[in-house]
Amino acid sequence: MARVELENVSKRFGGTRALKELSLTVEDGEFFVLLGRTGAGKTTTLRVIAGLEKPDSGRVIIGDTDVVGKTAAERDVALVLQQYSLYPRLSVRGNLEFPLRPKVRKMKDDEIARRVERAANTLQITHLLDRKVERLSGGEMQRVSIGRAIVRDPRVFLMDEPLSALDAKLRESLRVELKKLHQDLGATFLFVTHDQVEAMSMGDKIGVLRSGRLVQVGSPSDIYERPRNTFVARSVGSPPMNLIEGRFSDGKAEVNGFSLPVASSASAGPAVTFGVRPENLVLEPGAPAEAKIFDIEDQGVVKILTLDMGETRLHATVPAGLHIQRDETVRFGWKPDRVLTFDKETGQNLAVA
Amino acid sequence: MAEVKTKSEVVMNRVAIVAVFVALIIMLTPIYWIASTAFKPRSLATTVPPTVMFEPTLTPFAKLFVRRSQMREPVEQEVYEAAPWWEKLIYDDGENVVRNRRSGDITPSGYADRYKNSLIISIISTFLAVSMGTLTAYGFSRFKVKGEQDWLFFILSTRMLPPVVVAIPMFLMYRTVGLHDTHLGLIILYTAFNLSFAVWIMKGFIDEIPKEYEEAALVDGYTRLQAFWKIVLPEALTGIAATAVFCFIIAWNEYAFALMMTNRNAQTAPPYIPSQVGSGLPDWSVIAAGAFLFLLPVAIFTFLLRNHLLRGMSFGAIRK
Numbered sequence: 001m002a003r004v005e006l007e008n009v010s011k012r013f014g015g016t017r018a019l020k021e022l023s024l025t026v027e028d029g030e031f032f033v034l035l036g037r038t039g040a041g042k043t044t045t046l047r048v049i050a051g052l053e054k055p056d057s058g059r060v061i062i063g064d065t066d067v068v069g070k071t072a073a074e075r076d077v078a079l080v081l082q083q084y085s086l087y088p089r090l091s092v093r094g095n096l097e098f099p100l101r102p103k104v105r106k107m108k109d110d111e112i113a114r115r116v117e118r119a120a121n122t123l124q125i126t127h128l129l130d131r132k133v134e135r136l137s138g139g140e141m142q143r144v145s146i147g148r149a150i151v152r153d154p155r156v157f158l159m160d161e162p163l164s165a166l167d168a169k170l171r172e173s174l175r176v177e178l179k180k181l182h183q184d185l186g187a188t189f190l191f192v193t194h195d196q197v198e199a200m201s202m203g204d205k206i207g208v209l210r211s212g213r214l215v216q217v218g219s220p221s222d223i224y225e226r227p228r229n230t231f232v233a234r235s236v237g238s239p240p241m242n243l244i245e246g247r248f249s250d251g252k253a254e255v256n257g258f259s260l261p262v263a264s265s266a267s268a269g270p271a272v273t274f275g276v277r278p279e280n281l282v283l284e285p286g287a288p289a290e291a292k293i294f295d296i297e298d299q300g301v302v303k304i305l306t307l308d309m310g311e312t313r314l315h316a317t318v319p320a321g322l323h324i325q326r327d328e329t330v331r332f333g334w335k336p337d338r339v340l341t342f343d344k345e346t347g348q349n350l351a352v353a
Numbered sequence: 354m355a356e357v358k359t360k361s362e363v364v365m366n367r368v369a370i371v372a373v374f375v376a377l378i379i380m381l382t383p384i385y386w387i388a389s390t391a392f393k394p395r396s397l398a399t400t401v402p403p404t405v406m407f408e409p410t411l412t413p414f415a416k417l418f419v420r421r422s423q424m425r426e427p428v429e430q431e432v433y434e435a436a437p438w439w440e441k442l443i444y445d446d447g448e449n450v451v452r453n454r455r456s457g458d459i460t461p462s463g464y465a466d467r468y469k470n471s472l473i474i475s476i477i478s479t480f481l482a483v484s485m486g487t488l489t490a491y492g493f494s495r496f497k498v499k500g501e502q503d504w505l506f507f508i509l510s511t512r513m514l515p516p517v518v519v520a521i522p523m524f525l526m527y528r529t530v531g532l533h534d535t536h537l538g539l540i541i542l543y544t545a546f547n548l549s550f551a552v553w554i555m556k557g558f559i560d561e562i563p564k565e566y567e568e569a570a571l572v573d574g575y576t577r578l579q580a581f582w583k584i585v586l587p588e589a590l591t592g593i594a595a596t597a598v599f600c601f602i603i604a605w606n607e608y609a610f611a612l613m614m615t616n617r618n619a620q621t622a623p624p625y626i627p628s629q630v631g632s633g634l635p636d637w638s639v640i641a642a643g644a645f646l647f648l649l650p651v652a653i654f655t656f657l658l659r660n661h662l663l664r665g666m667s668f669g670a671i672r673k
Contacts (some may be wrong), residue, residue: 052568072571085569089587099573152573 002063002155002188003028004049009058011044011212018044020212021058026156026205031182031189033203035196035235041212042192046158049190051075062156073104077156078149082165085145086133092144093129096120099152119151122181139170146178150185159191163198175202196236200224208232226340230347233275233340239304239315242281244274245344253339256310258289263337272350275340278304281316283324287333293326307332384648390641395446398638412446413642415439420451420460464643467625472650474536474621475604478543482600483593485544486551487559491581493552494559495567505556508549516546517609524613534615542610547600554599558592559585594661602651622647 004026011019018041026032036042047053049060051072059066067075078099079085086095096116100107120126123143128136136144142162149157162178163171179202182189193199199206200220208215208223208231216228220236227233233241246255247270253260255274262274283305291307291314300320307314307330316332324330341350390398392409421443428444436444440459443450451460489508493501523542524533532538562585570580586593612624626643629636655662 050568050572052571071576072568073574073576075572077572079569079572081565081569083563083565085565087566087584098570102574102579104574148569148573 003030003061004156004188004190005059005061006045006049007059007061009045009048009055009060011041011048011053011055018212019048019055022212022214024207024214024217026188026190028188029186031179031191031202031204033199033206034190034192034209035194035199035206036192036209037194039211040209042194042209043160044212045209046079046160046190046192049075049156050077050079050158052079073102076152076154077158078152078154080142080145080149080157080159080162082161085148086141088132088134090133091129092125092131092133092136095133095144096129096147096151099148115151119147122150122184123147123177138166139174142166142174146181150181154187156188156190159189161193161195162191164193164195171198178202196238200236206236208235226349226352227275228349228352230273230275230342233342233349237277239278239317241275241277241340242314243342244276244309244312244314245271246274247271255289256312258309260288260334260339261336262339262341271344273342273344273347275342275349276334276338278315278317280335280338281307281314281332282334283316283318283322283330283332285331287331289332290329291332293324293328293330296324296326387641387644387648390638391645393638393641395636395638398636398641410442411439412442413636413638414646415442416446416448416636416639417464417642417646418462419443420462421448422451423447424449463620463625464622467620467622468646470536470615470619471605471621471623471647474539474543474619475601475650477536478540478547478604479597479600481540481544482547482551483555483597486548486596487555487586487589487593489548489552490555490559491585493556495564505553508552511545511549520609520613523610527614532614534618534620536619538614539611539619539621542614543604543607546607547603550603551596551600554596555589555592558589562588591661594658598655598658598662601654605651 004024006022006024008021008023009019010017010021022041022045024045034042034045044053048055049062051067051070051074055068058068060068062075062077087098090098093116096119097112100112100115116129117126120129123146125140125143125147128140128144133141133144142165145162159178163174166174175198178191191198191202200223203220205217206220206223207217210231216223216232218226223232224236227236227241230243233243244255246253248254248262249259249270251262253262253274289309291309293305294308294313295306297304297306298320302317303320303322303324305316305318305324307316318324342348343350389405391413392411393404393407394410394412397404397407419440424444424447428449433441433444436450440450452458453460492498493505498504527533527538532541566584566588567577567580570584571577575583606623607621608623611621615621615624622643626640626647629640629643
């Protein structure tokens with residue numbers, strides 16, 4: 001087990017800068033999720049740590065040693081990929097043994113067998129051991145991939161969107177299993193994903209990555225409740241946070257000609273962007289603002305409304321029992337203490353900055 | 354509607370079968386011709402119309418391997434009686450067997466030696482071209498090579514002029530450096546010839562192998578070379594087989610350079626077989642026998658690799 005630290009790591013591919021002075025710390029035993037869109041530099045970060053890419057500058061520290069000069073083989077990390085990490089020519093057992101077979105390990109056959117057995121037990125794939133890889137289902141394949149990582153007892157687990165090729169149901173169950181695995185092993189996990197649900201539900205800590213820079217690091221609730229800027233605010237939560245342009249006047253928020261209460265207006269310039277999550281919009285008669293219902297999405301537990309407030313489109317989550325109809329005009333307000341204010345120009349959260 | 358479609362499908366199916374049949378006849382007729390002529394006595398080899406029904410004989414093969422001459426007078430009875438069956442076949446066909454003046458041993462023809470030369474040169478040059486080609490292709494496929502496209506074009510451009518154009522300068526060079534009429538000379542020539550082809554074909558195949566396989570192996574503690582050996586090579590086997598067959602056929606059948614660059618020691622079978630036309634009257638059944646035996650290695654080689662070939666020929670058939 002070990003902590004992983006990146007210090008001012010930069011990496012350039014041709015003309016594009018994939019990582020820009022990225023610094024990041026994953027504590028020993030932590031489940032760290034890197035969240036970012038395609039091209040944000042998530043995979044590059046993993047590959048730099050794994051030793052498959054050499055950073056142009058900066059340091060990569062695993063444990064207490066700088067590993068930049070070391071090969072992938074010397075770093076003792078395990079990598080789980082979205083696809084392709086199983087060898088089609090080998091059986092499941094062959095695939096699980098493969099990481100234990102390199103000459104450098106000098107591992108005895110009975111030790112290999114013992115470890116494969118243990119990994120297979122952990123992942124409940126013992127019955128698949130003698131099967132050919134090409135005859136596995138997607139979920140079984142991904143289990144075996146994870147098995148390939150755990151047989152070695154590596155210092156760090158690196159996972160590159162291991163669940164994104166699976167269907168929704170399987171993804172959910174493997175999510176739970178991975179979390180449990182992390183608890184059982186107590187190992188350091190660095191998990192990369194573009195799926196905010198995965199990030200929120202699995203991470204001890206989330207790092208939001210945007211064009212090669214880390215925008216914010218924090219616990220899932222930190223990221224959700226106190227996003228540093230509008231980008232992070234829109235990255236998590238479904239439907240995403242409503243961003244409404246408006247301004248302060250007389251200690252109240254003024255949006256679209258409506259005046260809504262806020263908890264504090266301190267340190268705020270006149271023109272700001274208000275951020276409020278859909279579940280913090282409240283529909284009630286006599287509320288200060290008015291909007292027209294554009295669409296209703298019934299999800300069983302809740303209804304997700306799309307509201308048109310003038311030109312601004314908003315999402316609101318309301319109890320499923322509420323009787324409303326499309327094109328109806330409703331009154332709504334918000335929970336004043338849950339409203340965030342962002343700088344209109346920079347998108348920075350004014351309370352955090 | 355569905356039935357109409359089925360009917361047209363049936364018709365198409367029959368048309369396809371007929372087409373395949375016609376193609377097979379066109380392709381196999383020369384082979385049948387060679388094979389049947391190889392077992393005909395000289396007198397039936399060139400009859401018009403061709404003889405289809407005949408009693409097969411091994412005479413052409415006996416004659417192929419032995420040096421012989423036209424007989425001026427019938428062979429002496431004792432010699433004939435003492436001769437083994439294949440020697441008798443030659444006497445029966447009206448020819449004499451040439452013997453060593455001192456020892457009286459039968460003098461073999463050049464065919465066996467030339468055949469051996471063909472095997473040595475083709476196998477070694479195929480091995481070299483495919484192994485170097487695979488490594489080069491791997492390098493181009495997996496590493497950032499400066500000016501990669503230009504290099505690949507340059508490699509391909511060596512095939513853009515007819516090889517015979519450079520034959521005379523090559524001949525002069527070979528004579529100067531002492532490679533003329535050597536096995537090494539032809540091996541180098543054929544390897545160089547096939548290498549560009551091997552690089553291009555193998556690059557296609559290696560590009561198809563996801564590099565994630567190797568990367569996983571690298572992270573697992575294997576060196577790049579071990580990863581290549583354990584992961585890439587087995588996956589590329591299909592491509593290697595296909596490339597090897599093509600290279601082997603090209604080296605095995607090459608005629609022009611073999612004719613020019615060799616005359617005795619390292620001569621391969623292709624220039625030797627037609628040279629038999631010149632000795633006396635053209636004995637077509639002997640030439641057919643030589644050609645027939647010459648076809649066998651390619652047929653065997655292809656047959657052994659057939660499982661790989663079927664997938665290998667239809668490029669990029671590796672499952673993702």
